[in-house]
Amino acid sequence: MRTLVVTGGIGSGKSSVCALLEGRGVPVYDSDSRTKALYDNDRELVERIGSAMGCRITDDEGRLDRRLLASLIFSDGKLLGKLEGIVHPAVLDDFNRWKSRQEKEVRWSGAAGEVPFVVMESAIILEKPLFRNVADKVLLVDAPYQVRLARASARDGAAPEEVERRMARQPLLNAFSRGLERPDADFVLTNGGEYGVLEAKVDSLLHILWKNENKCIYI
Numbered sequence: 001m002r003t004l005v006v007t008g009g010i011g012s013g014k015s016s017v018c019a020l021l022e023g024r025g026v027p028v029y030d031s032d033s034r035t036k037a038l039y040d041n042d043r044e045l046v047e048r049i050g051s052a053m054g055c056r057i058t059d060d061e062g063r064l065d066r067r068l069l070a071s072l073i074f075s076d077g078k079l080l081g082k083l084e085g086i087v088h089p090a091v092l093d094d095f096n097r098w099k100s101r102q103e104k105e106v107r108w109s110g111a112a113g114e115v116p117f118v119v120m121e122s123a124i125i126l127e128k129p130l131f132r133n134v135a136d137k138v139l140l141v142d143a144p145y146q147v148r149l150a151r152a153s154a155r156d157g158a159a160p161e162e163v164e165r166r167m168a169r170q171p172l173l174n175a176f177s178r179g180l181e182r183p184d185a186d187f188v189l190t191n192g193g194e195y196g197v198l199e200a201k202v203d204s205l206l207h208i209l210w211k212n213e214n215k216c217i218y219i
Helices: 014-023 031-041 043-053 066-073 077-105 145-156 160-167 171-177 195-208
Strands: 002-007 028-030 117-121 137-142 187-190
Touching: 002 014, 014 028, 014 117, 014 137, 014 195, 028 031, 028 077, 031 043, 031 077, 031 117, 043 066, 043 077, 066 077, 077 117, 137 171, 145 160, 145 171, 187 195
Parallel strands: 002 117, 002 137, 028 117, 137 187
Antiparallel strands: none
């Protein structure tokens, strides 16, 4: 099976695109939720993170204290780099195991085309070569910056200032939305927020997804 990686910034709607693909029978690996599952279930991984952080990062029951971990890496680039050096390979291994199971278990119905594939939903693929190596194609879901900001504020019930602080952690994706950078992606899907239009765009994507194109296609 091939792999399509779906990426996009906060408020872009990449999760909506993934849900539409999943509804057409495509297995979807959500990197965020799978990472949280590794934090909760992989004690060896948590121990390695604790050693790298140089302090205890678990609660009294031995579970990872995510809030403490976030506070440690928030303003320390070196600690963040150490954390990513441990967690990202673990996520990649988990994805590869998951994909192997899909190849054995999934019966491809053809609703999403003749070529079987899986999706990895990842916000960081365009910045992390380790993850780029798993992708046969990359789809960037995007929207103008202010649209993303308003959408995420309404979705989360959060003040725009709070959402902007979170968005600031995705400078490259923000640069794409503002037209300041051209994305290194195979497809860019602009999500204006209308569900019917988004659904039609996803179906259009599926018709051309595995064509041999060597350029970025905007949908």
